[in-house]
Amino acid sequence: xxxxxxxxxxxxxxxxxxxxxxxxxxxxxxxxxxxxxxxxxxxxxxxxxxxxxxxxxxxxxxxxxxxxxxxxxxxxxxxxxxxxxxxxxxxxxxxxxxxxxxxxxxxxxxxxxxxxxxxxxxxxxxxxxxxxxxxxxxxxxxxxxxxxxxxxxxxxxxxxxxxxxxxxxxxxxxxxxxxxxxxxxxxxxxxxxxxxxxxxxxxxxxxxxxxxxxxxxxxxxxxxxxxxxxxxxxxxxxxxxxxxxxxxxxxxxxxxxxxxxxxxxxxxxxxxxxxxxxxxxxxxxxxxxxxxxxxxxxxxxxxxxxxxxxxxxxxxxxxxxxxxxxxxxxxxxxxxxxxxxxxxxxxxxxxxxxxxx
Numbered sequence: 001x002x003x004x005x006x007x008x009x010x011x012x013x014x015x016x017x018x019x020x021x022x023x024x025x026x027x028x029x030x031x032x033x034x035x036x037x038x039x040x041x042x043x044x045x046x047x048x049x050x051x052x053x054x055x056x057x058x059x060x061x062x063x064x065x066x067x068x069x070x071x072x073x074x075x076x077x078x079x080x081x082x083x084x085x086x087x088x089x090x091x092x093x094x095x096x097x098x099x100x101x102x103x104x105x106x107x108x109x110x111x112x113x114x115x116x117x118x119x120x121x122x123x124x125x126x127x128x129x130x131x132x133x134x135x136x137x138x139x140x141x142x143x144x145x146x147x148x149x150x151x152x153x154x155x156x157x158x159x160x161x162x163x164x165x166x167x168x169x170x171x172x173x174x175x176x177x178x179x180x181x182x183x184x185x186x187x188x189x190x191x192x193x194x195x196x197x198x199x200x201x202x203x204x205x206x207x208x209x210x211x212x213x214x215x216x217x218x219x220x221x222x223x224x225x226x227x228x229x230x231x232x233x234x235x236x237x238x239x240x241x242x243x244x245x246x247x248x249x250x251x252x253x254x255x256x257x258x259x260x261x262x263x264x265x266x267x268x269x270x271x272x273x274x275x276x277x278x279x280x281x282x283x284x285x286x287x288x289x290x291x292x293x294x295x296x297x298x299x300x301x302x303x304x305x306x307x308x309x310x311x312x313x314x315x316x317x318x319x320x321x322x323x324x325x326x327x328x329x330x331x332x333x334x335x336x337x338x339x340x341x342x343x344x345x346x347x348x349x350x351x352x353x354x355x356x357x
Contacts (some may be wrong), residue, residue: 010211011156011348013204014316015080017073018303019055019197023080023231026086028320031302038304046187053186054172054195055304066109066172072118073200074099074167075123081163081202086127088214095204097121097133098149100142100166100308101341103340107172111139131159140268140336142166143201143311144248144344149227150205162205164315167302168307169198174198182235186271191203194270197304201313218334218351220322222315225346226251233341234274242281244343245335247347249282251290252345256331262289262347264321265296265328266314268336270305275337282335291329311344322350 014024019037040051042062056062060072086092099120101113109115112345113135121130134149136142141168150162170176179185181194186193203222211218228251230244251264269275283293299317300306306313314334321327327350335345 007155008208009151009205009222010208011203011222011315012206012211012216013081013084013321014314015077015202016200017057017077018199018306018313019057022059024077024316025320027303028317031299031317034302036302041097041176041232044176045151046185048187048189050188052176052180053195054171054176055195057072057198057267062171066107066169066347067112067115067119068161069169069171069198070167071119071123072167073198074120074165078124078163078165078191078202079127081204082127082222084216085161085204085214088216092127092129093161094131094159095128095163096131096150096153097163097165098146098353099133099135100146100311101135101137101141102168103137104307105175106178109176138342139308139338139346140310141227141338141342142308144225144334144336145227145342145344147222147311147315147346148227151222151225154205154207156158160206160210163202164312165200165202166309166312167200168309170196170307171198171304174204184272192271192273194272194300195304199220199303199306199308199309199313201309201316203312203319204256205331220319221349221351223347223349224252224255226345227342227344228338230278230341230343234339240278242278242285244341245278245337246282246285248335248343249286249289250347253333254349255288255347256289260331261291262331262333263291264318264327264330264332265290266334267296267298268300268305268310269298270300278337311346315346315348318348322352325352
């Protein structure tokens with residue numbers, strides 16, 4: 001048990017591997033520039049006979065197994081997030097690793113979660129002491145669950161450093177065929193579908209006091225992270241009116257200070273109507289919290305639907321907006337929705353941007 005030094009929790013390192021960039025800076029710059037990389041799959045054909053439209057990491061062979069793809073995406077981005085910390089320390093630090101993985105779906109091999117965790121931890125063993133590794137197969141909103149756990153661990157003194165990550169790839173043939181059968185795959189006849197993608201994102205978190213002791217410039221804080229359960233998720237006969245997402249909004253936005261508002265929102269809208277619908281219900285239940293509830297960023301327009309990588313990668317984008325000075329205001333809000341019903345949200349505050357009135 002480490003002493004709980006203060007209540008502030010900061011992002012002190014980021015890493016990313018996406019179809020638009022092999023690093024966090026490259027990915028953030030590409031999204032800001034609006035670069036999109038949708039293209040035809042080299043051999044997968046949809047049910048009307050056209051090539052499936054996907055986003056791929058071009059450095060990973062398309063024939064790679066699901067496990068190999070996940071390891072390739074995650075190990076490089078995790079090491080990137082740890083780079084700054086390792087330069088400042090003479091011995092391997094103790095780090096808790098909290099990872100978001102896809103929900104159960106066709107194409108996932110048996111024992112995938114265990115096999116991935118073992119090989120991922122082994123790959124980092126020469127650089128860090130893995131205090132624990134926990135994989136959460138919770139989909140899009142899983143990263144916010146991991147952020148919430150990291151906040152608790154750091155504020156309660158259970159961990160000095162938490163590496164929060166999210167990894168996903170829809171490119172298993174069985175997974176793509178499943179999406180096509182459910183009319184979720186974007187195509188000429190399914191314009192409301194999404195573009196399947198693959199990516200990994202990581203954020204290294206510590207307390208503000210630890211960050212200061214390392215000489216790390218604190219540019220953005222993770223103020224809150226919250227999750228809730230939607231009782232009427234997609235693929236059910238019931239009607240979703242945004243109850244779960246509204247609850248996640250309420251929990252996370254409760255930490256806004258001095259009647260400040262959110263001026264920058266990043267979310268996982270991907271073309272599917274239900275995400276937009278529940279967001280509409282949720283902002284109506286959050287009066288006065290958003291300066292402009294129609295002003296939000298949808299990175300899926302650039303790198304496709306990245307599933308369980310969503311939360312950590314959105315935090316990477318917010319971190320770079322703070323670091324480079326283009327965040328419109330200090331408060332950035334993130335949210336995502338998992339198909340199984342989990343809803344997640346987080347509030348981040350840039351320390352390098354002054355609130356303008």
